[in-house]
Amino acid sequence: MARFFLLAALLAPISSVYAQCGAGTPNAKVTGSGNSFTASRGSTNLYTGSDYRLAIQTAIDAITSGQRVSVIASGSIGASTLTIQSGKTFEACGTINVALKAGRGAIEVTNASGVKIPYLTMTGNPYFGLRFFGTKDLELGDITFDLSGGMGIRFDRDQAANTNVKMGTINCKRTGSHCVETWNINQLQIGSVIAKNVGECGLLLQKVTNAKVGLVDGDNVAKGNGYATLRFANQAGKLNGGYNTNIFIDRVKSRGGGRGIFCVSESGAAEIGTIDLANNGNNAILLENCYNVNIKGGTVNGGGQVRLAARSEFANSKDIAITLKVDGTDVVESPCTANKTKWKLTGTGKKTICT
Incomplete structure (x- = not known):
């Protein structure tokens, strides 16, 4: 319990260290509404016109590292991309509506360091809402996606890796794909990922090491497919050739949808403090x-099986420890894992496990 409170303190929302969105004197800001927007830096007018995207990008480009731009106005950038450079703080106090631009993010940070996005609310149907690669010391705060499709956050698979990424609360509704998909991150901290009516994963960890996550909460996530509220894949947790524990998840909650927790393709090195899964x-x-996956406690009530399995193309699962109360569904281990799974099971669920 002490570790939980320590981790929760470490994972307090990043935005809590910032003032209220738009407070004080931003170095640049975007104001306006309808078809009239103004980008300004102090008393200098940088742009006035009907192009919301151009107003925002002009304001971003007008500040330097260590400075802040506040987008007070709401509007639509359409099928286009905003780019944020190293050291800049970008906060969206209004709502940014976006449209699909194939293969691109509505907002991108690439090969950059020290970027902060403490506040953002996005609507629309992006390909990726936020797209990242090659970042260092990236901080995301209170990020809300209320979309009609697309993906919330994407760290690219085939681009430069990322170091020291921090997120506060990521809240997704109605993404067609994942809420948060991560690739190639060493040192990741997330306060909460809250996903509702999301098409694929709530949080997907891939080739991620040294991660700490407070809460992953999924409601009707991954319905009708093989994804999950929380998924580890593609050697998540593999560090220096081994699987010593380096991914810590405090709590996972999942209701309905598809899978609750899914670990696959040579991933692991994970400790999950407590889970609350029902009717997946x-x-x-x-x-x-x-x-090396350790689920330290919690409950599963109804839904699909709690299952340990293995495909022939990878080494068998091993070093698994599961402490759970399981009711209304089965627990199945097939084939038997290597190094004998440490089961501590209670509840009425039928057990077909190796002893």
């Missing part, structure tokens, strides 16, 4: 070819 439409939990 696919496996409540599926650990498949995963190594």
Whole structure:
């Protein structure tokens, strides 16, 4: 319990260290409404016109590292991309509406360091809401996606890796794909990922090491497919060739949708403090070819099986420890894991496990 409170303190929302959105004297700001927007820096007018995207990008480009731009106005940038450079703080106090630009983010930070986005509310249907790669010391605060499709946050698979990424509260509704998809991050901290009516994963960790996450909360996430409220994949947790514990998740809650927790493709090195899963439409939990996963407590009520499995193309699952109360569904281990799973099970769920 002491570790939980320490981790919760460490993962307090990033935005809590900032003033209220737009407070004080931003170095640049965007104001206006309808078809008239103004970008200004102090008393200098940088742009006035009907192009909301151009007003924002002009304001971003007008500040330097260590400075802040506040977008007070709401509007639509359409199928286009805003780019934020190193050291700049970008806060959206209004609502930014976006449209799909294939393969691109509505807002991008690439090969940059020290960027901060303490506040953002986005609507519309982006390809990616936020897209990142090659970042260092990136900070995201209170980020809200209320979308009609697309993906919330994407760290690219085939681009430069990222170091020291911090997120506060990421809140997603109605993304067609994932709420948060991560690739290639060393040192990741997330306060909360809250996903509702999301098409694929709430939080997807891939090739991520040294991660601390407070809460992953999914409501009707990944319905009808193989994704999950929380998914580890593609060697998440593999560090220096091994799987010593380096990913810590305080709490996972999942209701309905598809899977609750899914670990696959040589991932692991994960400790989950407590879980609360109910009525998941696919496996409540599926650990498949995963190594050193410890679920320390919690409940599974109804829904699909709690299942340990393995595919032939990877080494068998090993070093698994699960402490759970399971009711209204089965617990199945097939094949038996290596190094004998440490089961501590209570509840009425039928057990077909290796002893």
